[in-house]
Amino acid sequence: MTDTSVDTGAGTTAGGRAPQPTGGNGAAALERRAKRAQRLRRLGLHTASLVGLILVWWLVTRLELVRPLYLPSPGAVWDAFVTANTDHPVSEGSDRIVRGEQNYYLWEHLVASLQRIAIGVAAGVVVGVPLGLLMGTTWLGVLLEPYLNFVRSLPPLAYVGLLIAWFGIGDTSKIWLLFLAAFPPIAVATISGVKGVREDQVNAVLTLGASRRQTLTTVVLPSTLPEVLTGLRVGVGFAWTTVVAAEIDNGIPGIGGLAYLAGGQLRTDLVIACIIVIGFAAIALDLGLKYLERALVPWRGKA
Structure with a gap:
């Protein structure tokens, strides 16, 4: 019997069949x-x-x-959402046209709140991460830990009156409140990350002649980054739960301020529309932070 297979150099096998993916490629x-x-x-x-x-x-x-005053129908909430994003008569039969709600579209209220949250959380990162690194690596941890726990245990609503008295009812007091909501979890997560760094890794680079700064940038920071990102996600969540309190006074434009104002007017359909927008925006932000975590620390969760 003769062998009829021909090696053409193009990766074919006996009978002209192409090779099937095997090994790592097939498993992947x-x-x-x-x-x-x-x-x-x-x-x-x-x-x-x-x-x-x-x-x-x-x-x-x-x-x-349930009475519509307490629980409006999905259609009523949708109508409130559409009305808040369009120009419409101020009342039925009126010729006066108003813009959205409180002269802002709903998406403009959302953007105003997002800007305040972004500034407050960014300030929390700028202060919380360096402070967490110092508290995790120096004697400052023993000195400042009680104060950090004190700030962390207080609900942000406790600061509202004091911040308004200090900074007025403008954006400054709102940003401070959002900062105080986001800063503690970021700092605590950073401290936890620093304390979780393996001592043998630090000793290894020190043995090789690395300085303290090089040890910090090549070992401590990369090892701490996953915890920092987790703290950032928690801090953003706390900021979202605080946005309504932050925008109670002079919070227009602002999605939290609009929800509070609509509640005072017993417009529950608009309140629920604002709540749904806040919830979906928070979910979208959290998903974005998850993707950022995967991009920055792809090794997390892998043995």
Whole structure:
């Protein structure tokens, strides 16, 4: 029997069949397909739960189990959302046209709040990360830890009156309040990250002749970065939960200020619309921070 296989130099095998992917490439492809299928299942589950929640909400309001003053229908909330983003008559039959709510569209209220949160959280990072590094590596940790715990234990609402008395009702007091909400978790996470650095790694670079600054930049900071990013996510969450309190006084434009004002006017449809916008914006920010964490610390969670 003669061998009819021909080596053409193009990677073919006996019978002219192309080689099948084997080894690492095949395993990686299977892993990618499995992850893609898992993401699709999670997306389907989230979509189904959201649709189910809206259907239950609609059914409760349709059967009038709760008064519309307390729980407006999904349609009423959608109408309030559309009205807040368009020009419309000030009242039915009126010729006077107003712009959104309080002369700002809803997205402009959201952007104003995001700007305040961004400044407050950025200040929390600028102060919290260096302070956490100092407290985690020097005697300042023993000295300042009680004060950090004191600030961390106080609810941000406790500062509102004092900050208004110090800085007035402008943006300065609001940014300070958001800073005080975001700073403690960032500082605490940084301290935790520094204390989690392996001592043998530090000793290894010191043995090789590295200075304290080089040790900090090549070992301590990379090892601490995952904890810092976790603290940043927690700090952003705390800032979002504080935004309504920050914008109680003179908070227009601001999504928190609009929600507070609408609640005082018993416009629950607009309040719920603001709450939904705040929630989705917070989820989007958290997802963005998750992707940032994956990009900056891809080794996290890998053995």
